[in-house]
Amino acid sequence: MRKITNQQLGRMTPEEFRTAEKIPVVVVLDNVRSMNNIGAFFRTADAFAIEQIVLCGITATPPNREIHKTALGAEQTVAWRYEESTLAAVEGLAAQGYEVWAVEQVEGSVMLQDFRMQAGRKYAVVFGNEVAGVDQAVVDACCGAIEIPQRGTKHSINVSVSGGVVLWSLFCEYQKLL
Numbered sequence: 564m565r566k567i568t569n570q571q572l573g574r575m576t577p578e579e580f581r582t583a584e585k586i587p588v589v590v591v592l593d594n595v596r597s598m599n600n601i602g603a604f605f606r607t608a609d610a611f612a613i614e615q616i617v618l619c620g621i622t623a624t625p626p627n628r629e630i631h632k633t634a635l636g637a638e639q640t641v642a643w644r645y646e647e648s649t650l651a652a653v654e655g656l657a658a659q660g661y662e663v664w665a666v667e668q669v670e671g672s673v674m675l676q677d678f679r680m681q682a683g684r685k686y687a688v689v690f691g692n693e694v695a696g697v698d699q700a701v702v703d704a705c706c707g708a709i710e711i712p713q714r715g716t717k718h719s720i721n722v723s724v725s726g727g728v729v730l731w732s733l734f735c736e737y738q739k740l741l
Contacts, residue, residue: 577640585614586737588730589656589687591663593649593697594620595722600693602633603723609637611734616641617656617687619649653689653704661687665697665708666729668718672710675729680736688729690722 575583590613595601601623608616618624624645625631625638646652653663664678666688680686689705691697696719702708711720711728720728 577636580609580612580640581642583612585612586734587685588613588733588737589615589617589661589685590726590730591617591649591652591656591687591689592619592622593689593701594692594695595622595690596693597722598623598627598629599633600721600723602630602635602638604690604726605630605634605637605641605643607723607727607730608641609634611730613641613730616643617652618643618645619652620647649689649698649701650704653687653701656687657704657706659685661685663687663689663705665689665691665702665705666711666725667691667697667702667708668710669702669708672708675709675711675732678709678732678736680733680740682740686733688733690726690729693722 590604590608592601592604601618604616623630625643630638646655657663662684664686688709689697689701709729711725713720
């Protein structure tokens with residue numbers, strides 16, 4: 564077994580990536596405070612060809628050295644925008660025809676392994692603050708919630724790790740629709 568070099572991977576250039584087809588998923592970050600977490604979301608969004616990231620509230624925005632440290636340039640390839648209000652961002656996405664789902668532990672949530680994407684639909688997933696999670700008013704504005712099943716003693720996992728888990732699952736779901 565031999566490791567594959569970056570050149571052998573045949574990755575797109577940043578210019579090619581910007582115009583390439585994306586999966587119909589928007590990530591919304593609700594007051595995420597850690598720039599390392601924000602950078603990790605950019606890098607994950609690049610890896611899975613996510614349509615866009617919406618940075619809300621206290622969530623820092625590029626250009627930022629701390630975000631770049633984790634994003635490794637993905638903040639320059641993944642489309643993003645800033646909105647002061649997460650609630651307004653969610654309502655705007657819903658008005659544009661996105662199904663907006665909170666990633667949160669709530670009554671009546673859908674376990675991630677049971678969530679199914681449907682062809683022709685667009686999705687947005689909202690990830691919350693490292694301590695408070697997704698704001699309750701934002702949860703109320705979503706059409707539902709996706710929960711990551713956990714069996715350990717802790718009640719949550721790091722928000723950027725949650726992003727990796729959920730976006731990988733959505734990426735796999737979308738591949739089934741192709």
